Amino acid sequence: MAVFTEVSNPEARELLRRLQLGELVELRGIEGGIENTNYFLTSDQGEFVLTLFERLTAEQLPFYLYLMKHLAHGGVPVPDPRADKNGDILHTVCGKPAAVVNKLRGKSQLAPQGAHCAAVGTMLARMHLAGRDFDRHQPNLRGLPWWNETVPVVLPHIDDAQAALLRSELAYQNHVAASSAYAALPRGPVHADLFRDNVMFEGEELTGFFDFYFAGVDTWLFDLAVCLNDWCIDLPTGTHDTDRASRMLNAYQAVRPLTAAERELLPAMLRAGALRFWISRLWDFYLPREASMLKPHDPTHFERVLRGRIALPVHAA
Numbered sequence: 123m124a125v126f127t128e129v130s131n132p133e134a135r136e137l138l139r140r141l142q143l144g145e146l147v148e149l150r151g152i153e154g155g156i157e158n159t160n161y162f163l164t165s166d167q168g169e170f171v172l173t174l175f176e177r178l179t180a181e182q183l184p185f186y187l188y189l190m191k192h193l194a195h196g197g198v199p200v201p202d203p204r205a206d207k208n209g210d211i212l213h214t215v216c217g218k219p220a221a222v223v224n225k226l227r228g229k230s231q232l233a234p235q236g237a238h239c240a241a242v243g244t245m246l247a248r249m250h251l252a253g254r255d256f257d258r259h260q261p262n263l264r265g266l267p268w269w270n271e272t273v274p275v276v277l278p279h280i281d282d283a284q285a286a287l288l289r290s291e292l293a294y295q296n297h298v299a300a301s302s303a304y305a306a307l308p309r310g311p312v313h314a315d316l317f318r319d320n321v322m323f324e325g326e327e328l329t330g331f332f333d334f335y336f337a338g339v340d341t342w343l344f345d346l347a348v349c350l351n352d353w354c355i356d357l358p359t360g361t362h363d364t365d366r367a368s369r370m371l372n373a374y375q376a377v378r379p380l381t382a383a384e385r386e387l388l389p390a391m392l393r394a395g396a397l398r399f400w401i402s403r404l405w406d407f408y409l410p411r412e413a414s415m416l417k418p419h420d421p422t423h424f425e426r427v428l429r430g431r432i433a434l435p436v437h438a439a
Protein backbone atom coordinates (compact mmCIF):
# COMPACT_ATOMS: atom_id res chain seq x y z
CA MET A 123 0.00 0.00 0.00
CA ALA A 124 1.35 3.41 -0.85
CA VAL A 125 -1.60 5.72 -0.38
CA PHE A 126 -1.27 6.81 3.20
CA THR A 127 -3.22 10.03 2.65
CA GLU A 128 -6.37 10.00 0.52
CA VAL A 129 -6.60 12.84 -1.99
CA SER A 130 -10.08 13.57 -3.34
CA ASN A 131 -10.90 14.48 -6.94
CA PRO A 132 -11.91 18.06 -5.95
CA GLU A 133 -8.52 18.49 -4.20
CA ALA A 134 -6.73 17.17 -7.30
CA ARG A 135 -8.73 19.54 -9.55
CA GLU A 136 -7.83 22.49 -7.34
CA LEU A 137 -4.14 21.53 -7.46
CA LEU A 138 -4.16 21.21 -11.26
CA ARG A 139 -5.81 24.63 -11.45
CA ARG A 140 -3.13 26.17 -9.19
CA LEU A 141 -0.41 24.63 -11.36
CA GLN A 142 -2.18 25.50 -14.63
CA LEU A 143 -1.92 21.87 -15.73
CA GLY A 144 -5.40 21.54 -17.22
CA GLU A 145 -8.50 19.55 -16.34
CA LEU A 146 -8.49 16.35 -14.30
CA VAL A 147 -8.97 13.15 -16.29
CA GLU A 148 -7.93 10.55 -13.70
CA LEU A 149 -6.45 10.31 -10.22
CA ARG A 150 -5.09 6.84 -9.36
CA GLY A 151 -3.17 5.73 -6.24
CA ILE A 152 0.21 4.03 -6.90
CA GLU A 153 0.72 0.74 -5.11
CA GLY A 154 4.55 0.60 -5.06
CA GLY A 155 6.61 2.68 -2.66
CA ILE A 156 6.97 2.67 1.08
CA GLU A 157 7.80 6.23 2.10
CA ASN A 158 5.35 8.60 0.50
CA THR A 159 1.83 8.79 -0.86
CA ASN A 160 2.00 8.65 -4.66
CA TYR A 161 -0.74 9.12 -7.25
CA PHE A 162 -0.74 9.07 -11.02
CA LEU A 163 -2.47 12.34 -11.89
CA THR A 164 -3.71 12.56 -15.48
CA SER A 165 -5.02 15.78 -16.96
CA ASP A 166 -5.93 16.83 -20.47
CA GLN A 167 -2.35 18.21 -20.66
CA GLY A 168 -0.45 15.03 -19.76
CA GLU A 169 0.47 12.45 -17.14
CA PHE A 170 1.98 13.48 -13.81
CA VAL A 171 2.90 11.98 -10.46
CA LEU A 172 1.59 13.63 -7.31
CA THR A 173 3.65 12.88 -4.19
CA LEU A 174 2.61 13.76 -0.66
CA PHE A 175 5.65 13.60 1.61
CA GLU A 176 4.83 11.64 4.73
CA ARG A 177 8.15 12.01 6.60
CA LEU A 178 10.35 14.60 4.89
CA THR A 179 9.77 18.15 6.04
CA ALA A 180 9.18 21.36 4.11
CA GLU A 181 12.70 22.43 5.23
CA GLN A 182 14.44 19.37 3.76
CA LEU A 183 12.47 19.16 0.52
CA PRO A 184 13.69 22.17 -1.50
CA PHE A 185 17.17 20.63 -1.90
CA TYR A 186 15.71 17.50 -3.52
CA LEU A 187 13.10 19.25 -5.64
CA TYR A 188 15.42 22.01 -6.93
CA LEU A 189 18.09 19.39 -7.64
CA MET A 190 15.61 17.46 -9.78
CA LYS A 191 14.65 20.66 -11.59
CA HIS A 192 18.31 21.55 -12.14
CA LEU A 193 19.13 18.10 -13.52
CA ALA A 194 16.03 17.99 -15.71
CA HIS A 195 17.03 21.35 -17.20
CA GLY A 196 20.56 19.99 -17.65
CA GLY A 197 19.24 17.23 -19.93
CA VAL A 198 19.20 14.37 -17.41
CA PRO A 199 15.92 12.44 -17.55
CA VAL A 200 14.58 12.97 -14.03
CA PRO A 201 11.12 14.06 -12.91
CA ASP A 202 10.77 17.85 -13.23
CA PRO A 203 8.76 19.45 -10.38
CA ARG A 204 6.00 21.71 -11.69
CA ALA A 205 5.66 25.26 -10.36
CA ASP A 206 2.52 27.18 -9.46
CA LYS A 207 1.78 30.73 -10.63
CA ASN A 208 4.21 32.12 -8.03
CA GLY A 209 7.03 29.85 -9.18
CA ASP A 210 6.82 27.62 -6.08
CA ILE A 211 7.52 23.90 -6.61
CA LEU A 212 6.72 22.78 -3.06
CA HIS A 213 2.96 22.70 -2.58
CA THR A 214 0.60 21.71 0.23
CA VAL A 215 -2.06 19.04 -0.32
CA CYS A 216 -4.21 17.65 2.53
CA GLY A 217 -1.95 19.53 4.95
CA LYS A 218 1.16 17.67 3.73
CA PRO A 219 4.10 18.97 1.69
CA ALA A 220 3.55 17.83 -1.91
CA ALA A 221 5.08 17.93 -5.39
CA VAL A 222 3.82 17.28 -8.92
CA VAL A 223 6.32 15.92 -11.45
CA ASN A 224 6.08 14.54 -14.97
CA LYS A 225 5.48 10.80 -15.21
CA LEU A 226 8.50 8.93 -16.60
CA ARG A 227 7.94 6.41 -19.38
CA GLY A 228 8.74 2.75 -18.86
CA LYS A 229 9.20 0.48 -15.87
CA SER A 230 11.94 -0.69 -13.52
CA GLN A 231 14.31 -3.35 -14.86
CA LEU A 232 14.67 -5.71 -11.91
CA ALA A 233 16.79 -8.30 -13.77
CA PRO A 234 19.34 -6.05 -15.49
CA GLN A 235 21.67 -7.19 -18.27
CA GLY A 236 24.95 -5.60 -19.32
CA ALA A 237 23.23 -3.05 -21.56
CA HIS A 238 21.10 -1.77 -18.67
CA CYS A 239 24.16 -1.46 -16.43
CA ALA A 240 26.00 0.44 -19.16
CA ALA A 241 23.04 2.80 -19.58
CA VAL A 242 23.00 3.48 -15.82
CA GLY A 243 26.77 4.13 -15.88
CA THR A 244 26.49 6.62 -18.73
CA MET A 245 23.57 8.50 -17.19
CA LEU A 246 25.11 8.50 -13.72
CA ALA A 247 28.23 10.20 -15.05
CA ARG A 248 26.11 12.69 -16.99
CA MET A 249 24.11 13.38 -13.85
CA HIS A 250 27.26 13.99 -11.79
CA LEU A 251 28.57 16.46 -14.36
CA ALA A 252 25.19 18.19 -14.66
CA GLY A 253 25.08 18.65 -10.86
CA ARG A 254 28.40 20.54 -10.71
CA ASP A 255 26.82 23.99 -10.87
CA PHE A 256 23.87 23.26 -8.57
CA ASP A 257 24.04 25.99 -5.95
CA ARG A 258 22.23 24.45 -2.97
CA HIS A 259 24.00 22.31 -0.39
CA GLN A 260 22.73 19.55 1.82
CA PRO A 261 25.04 16.79 3.00
CA ASN A 262 24.20 13.13 2.46
CA LEU A 263 22.07 12.71 5.57
CA ARG A 264 22.86 8.98 5.52
CA GLY A 265 26.64 9.53 5.40
CA LEU A 266 29.48 8.79 7.84
CA PRO A 267 28.19 10.96 10.74
CA TRP A 268 24.87 9.07 10.60
CA TRP A 269 26.69 5.71 10.51
CA ASN A 270 28.70 6.73 13.60
CA GLU A 271 25.47 7.74 15.39
CA THR A 272 23.45 4.71 14.34
CA VAL A 273 25.89 1.80 14.77
CA PRO A 274 25.84 2.01 18.61
CA VAL A 275 22.03 1.96 18.45
CA VAL A 276 21.84 -1.27 16.43
CA LEU A 277 24.78 -3.11 18.07
CA PRO A 278 22.72 -4.50 21.00
CA HIS A 279 20.39 -6.23 18.53
CA ILE A 280 22.92 -8.26 16.54
CA ASP A 281 25.13 -11.26 17.31
CA ASP A 282 28.82 -11.08 18.27
CA ALA A 283 30.21 -11.87 14.82
CA GLN A 284 28.00 -9.23 13.21
CA ALA A 285 28.90 -6.69 15.90
CA ALA A 286 32.61 -7.32 15.39
CA LEU A 287 32.24 -6.81 11.63
CA LEU A 288 30.14 -3.67 12.03
CA ARG A 289 32.61 -2.13 14.52
CA SER A 290 35.70 -2.94 12.47
CA GLU A 291 34.16 -1.75 9.20
CA LEU A 292 33.04 1.51 10.78
CA ALA A 293 36.56 2.05 12.14
CA TYR A 294 37.96 1.32 8.67
CA GLN A 295 35.58 3.79 7.01
CA ASN A 296 36.47 6.52 9.53
CA HIS A 297 40.12 5.86 8.74
CA VAL A 298 39.46 6.06 4.97
CA ALA A 299 37.47 9.28 5.39
CA ALA A 300 40.47 10.90 7.12
CA SER A 301 42.90 9.98 4.31
CA SER A 302 44.36 12.33 1.71
CA ALA A 303 43.05 10.10 -1.10
CA TYR A 304 39.52 10.52 0.25
CA ALA A 305 39.96 14.32 0.48
CA ALA A 306 40.96 14.27 -3.19
CA LEU A 307 37.77 12.55 -4.35
CA PRO A 308 35.58 14.72 -6.58
CA ARG A 309 32.18 15.39 -5.09
CA GLY A 310 28.85 17.04 -5.74
CA PRO A 311 25.13 16.23 -5.54
CA VAL A 312 24.59 12.46 -5.66
CA HIS A 313 21.46 10.31 -5.77
CA ALA A 314 22.83 7.93 -3.11
CA ASP A 315 20.06 5.31 -3.53
CA LEU A 316 20.07 4.52 -7.24
CA PHE A 317 18.90 0.92 -6.93
CA ARG A 318 17.13 -1.07 -9.67
CA ASP A 319 13.73 0.12 -8.44
CA ASN A 320 14.65 3.79 -8.84
CA VAL A 321 15.41 3.76 -12.57
CA MET A 322 12.97 3.45 -15.49
CA PHE A 323 13.67 1.63 -18.75
CA GLU A 324 11.83 1.03 -21.98
CA GLY A 325 13.62 -2.03 -23.34
CA GLU A 326 17.29 -1.05 -23.13
CA GLU A 327 16.56 2.68 -23.23
CA LEU A 328 16.97 4.37 -19.86
CA THR A 329 14.01 6.72 -19.51
CA GLY A 330 14.75 8.20 -16.10
CA PHE A 331 16.16 8.25 -12.59
CA PHE A 332 13.71 9.00 -9.78
CA ASP A 333 13.23 8.92 -5.98
CA PHE A 334 15.83 11.56 -5.10
CA TYR A 335 14.86 11.71 -1.43
CA PHE A 336 18.17 10.33 -0.12
CA ALA A 337 20.20 12.67 -2.37
CA GLY A 338 22.88 14.92 -0.90
CA VAL A 339 26.37 16.21 -1.50
CA ASP A 340 28.87 13.37 -1.26
CA THR A 341 31.64 11.79 -3.33
CA TRP A 342 30.70 10.76 -6.85
CA LEU A 343 32.54 7.49 -6.21
CA PHE A 344 30.16 6.63 -3.37
CA ASP A 345 27.20 7.04 -5.75
CA LEU A 346 28.89 4.80 -8.32
CA ALA A 347 29.64 2.20 -5.62
CA VAL A 348 25.99 2.13 -4.51
CA CYS A 349 24.98 1.43 -8.12
CA LEU A 350 27.62 -1.29 -8.61
CA ASN A 351 26.51 -2.96 -5.38
CA ASP A 352 22.93 -3.23 -6.58
CA TRP A 353 23.00 -3.44 -10.39
CA CYS A 354 26.08 -5.59 -10.78
CA ILE A 355 25.61 -8.38 -8.29
CA ASP A 356 23.85 -11.69 -8.14
CA LEU A 357 21.06 -10.80 -5.69
CA PRO A 358 20.61 -14.19 -3.99
CA THR A 359 24.32 -14.52 -3.09
CA GLY A 360 25.55 -10.91 -3.15
CA THR A 361 28.38 -12.00 -5.48
CA HIS A 362 29.94 -9.30 -7.64
CA ASP A 363 29.19 -9.74 -11.39
CA THR A 364 32.38 -8.79 -13.21
CA ASP A 365 30.81 -8.49 -16.67
CA ARG A 366 27.97 -6.22 -15.65
CA ALA A 367 30.32 -4.17 -13.45
CA SER A 368 32.76 -3.68 -16.36
CA ARG A 369 29.90 -2.50 -18.55
CA MET A 370 28.85 0.04 -15.92
CA LEU A 371 32.37 1.23 -15.13
CA ASN A 372 33.41 1.52 -18.77
CA ALA A 373 30.26 3.43 -19.68
CA TYR A 374 30.68 5.76 -16.69
CA GLN A 375 34.32 6.39 -17.59
CA ALA A 376 33.53 7.07 -21.23
CA VAL A 377 31.75 10.20 -19.95
CA ARG A 378 33.90 10.96 -16.89
CA PRO A 379 37.10 8.98 -16.34
CA LEU A 380 37.86 8.11 -12.72
CA THR A 381 40.72 10.01 -11.10
CA ALA A 382 43.71 8.21 -9.55
CA ALA A 383 42.23 8.71 -6.06
CA GLU A 384 38.92 7.24 -7.20
CA ARG A 385 40.59 4.19 -8.67
CA GLU A 386 42.52 3.70 -5.44
CA LEU A 387 39.42 4.00 -3.25
CA LEU A 388 36.90 2.04 -5.32
CA PRO A 389 37.27 -1.11 -3.16
CA ALA A 390 36.81 1.00 0.01
CA MET A 391 33.74 2.79 -1.37
CA LEU A 392 32.13 -0.50 -2.39
CA ARG A 393 32.50 -1.51 1.24
CA ALA A 394 31.12 1.89 2.31
CA GLY A 395 28.08 1.46 0.07
CA ALA A 396 27.39 -1.99 1.53
CA LEU A 397 27.91 -0.71 5.08
CA ARG A 398 25.51 2.22 4.56
CA PHE A 399 22.62 -0.01 3.54
CA TRP A 400 23.45 -2.71 6.08
CA ILE A 401 23.19 -0.06 8.83
CA SER A 402 19.97 1.50 7.51
CA ARG A 403 18.35 -1.89 7.05
CA LEU A 404 19.38 -2.96 10.58
CA TRP A 405 18.02 0.31 11.90
CA ASP A 406 14.69 -0.07 10.07
CA PHE A 407 14.47 -3.72 11.11
CA TYR A 408 15.25 -3.46 14.82
CA LEU A 409 14.10 0.07 15.56
CA PRO A 410 10.95 0.64 13.54
CA ARG A 411 9.71 4.15 14.07
CA GLU A 412 6.40 4.58 15.85
CA ALA A 413 3.55 4.30 13.36
CA SER A 414 6.20 3.55 10.75
CA MET A 415 5.09 2.81 7.23
CA LEU A 416 8.41 1.24 6.30
CA LYS A 417 8.43 -2.44 5.42
CA PRO A 418 12.03 -3.28 6.33
CA HIS A 419 14.30 -4.84 3.71
CA ASP A 420 16.46 -7.84 4.63
CA PRO A 421 19.59 -6.53 6.43
CA THR A 422 21.56 -9.77 5.98
CA HIS A 423 21.77 -9.11 2.23
CA PHE A 424 24.15 -6.19 2.75
CA GLU A 425 26.06 -8.02 5.46
CA ARG A 426 26.77 -10.66 2.77
CA VAL A 427 27.71 -8.00 0.22
CA LEU A 428 30.07 -6.33 2.71
CA ARG A 429 31.77 -9.63 3.61
CA GLY A 430 32.15 -10.33 -0.11
CA ARG A 431 33.73 -6.94 -0.87
CA ILE A 432 36.19 -7.36 2.02
CA ALA A 433 37.16 -10.88 0.98
CA LEU A 434 37.44 -10.07 -2.74
CA PRO A 435 38.17 -6.37 -3.33
CA VAL A 436 36.88 -5.10 -6.68
CA HIS A 437 39.13 -2.78 -8.71
CA ALA A 438 38.35 -0.67 -11.79
CA ALA A 439 39.88 -2.33 -14.87
Ligand SMILES: Nc1ncnc2c1ncn2[C@@H]1O[C@H](COP(=O)(O)OP(=O)(O)O)[C@@H](O)[C@H]1O
Binds near residue numbers: 156157201
Ligand atom coordinates in the same frame (compact mmCIF):
# COMPACT_ATOMS: atom_id res chain seq x y z
N1 LIG B 1 8.10 10.28 -11.87
C1 LIG B 1 7.60 9.05 -11.91
N2 LIG B 1 7.24 8.52 -13.09
C2 LIG B 1 6.70 7.29 -13.18
N3 LIG B 1 6.47 6.51 -12.10
C3 LIG B 1 6.81 6.98 -10.89
C4 LIG B 1 7.40 8.26 -10.74
N4 LIG B 1 7.62 8.46 -9.41
C5 LIG B 1 7.19 7.35 -8.78
N5 LIG B 1 6.71 6.46 -9.67
C6 LIG B 1 6.13 5.14 -9.37
O1 LIG B 1 5.76 5.11 -8.02
C7 LIG B 1 6.42 4.05 -7.33
C8 LIG B 1 6.78 4.51 -5.92
O2 LIG B 1 7.66 5.61 -6.02
P1 LIG B 1 8.88 5.79 -5.00
O3 LIG B 1 9.47 7.12 -5.25
O4 LIG B 1 9.79 4.60 -5.06
O5 LIG B 1 8.10 5.80 -3.63
P2 LIG B 1 8.68 5.73 -2.14
O6 LIG B 1 9.54 6.96 -1.99
O7 LIG B 1 7.45 5.76 -1.33
O8 LIG B 1 9.50 4.46 -2.03
C9 LIG B 1 7.61 3.70 -8.17
O9 LIG B 1 8.00 2.36 -8.05
C10 LIG B 1 7.12 4.01 -9.58
O10 LIG B 1 6.43 2.92 -10.10
Ligand SMILES: N[C@@H](CCOP(=O)(O)O)C(=O)O
Binds near residue numbers: 155419
Ligand atom coordinates in the same frame (compact mmCIF):
# COMPACT_ATOMS: atom_id res chain seq x y z
N1 LIG C 1 17.23 1.19 -1.46
C1 LIG C 1 17.16 1.06 -0.04
C2 LIG C 1 15.83 1.45 0.52
C3 LIG C 1 15.35 2.82 0.15
O1 LIG C 1 13.99 2.80 -0.09
P1 LIG C 1 13.28 3.38 -1.44
O2 LIG C 1 12.15 2.44 -1.74
O3 LIG C 1 12.83 4.76 -1.06
O4 LIG C 1 14.33 3.39 -2.55
C4 LIG C 1 17.47 -0.40 0.38
O5 LIG C 1 17.37 -1.25 -0.49
O6 LIG C 1 17.75 -0.63 1.56
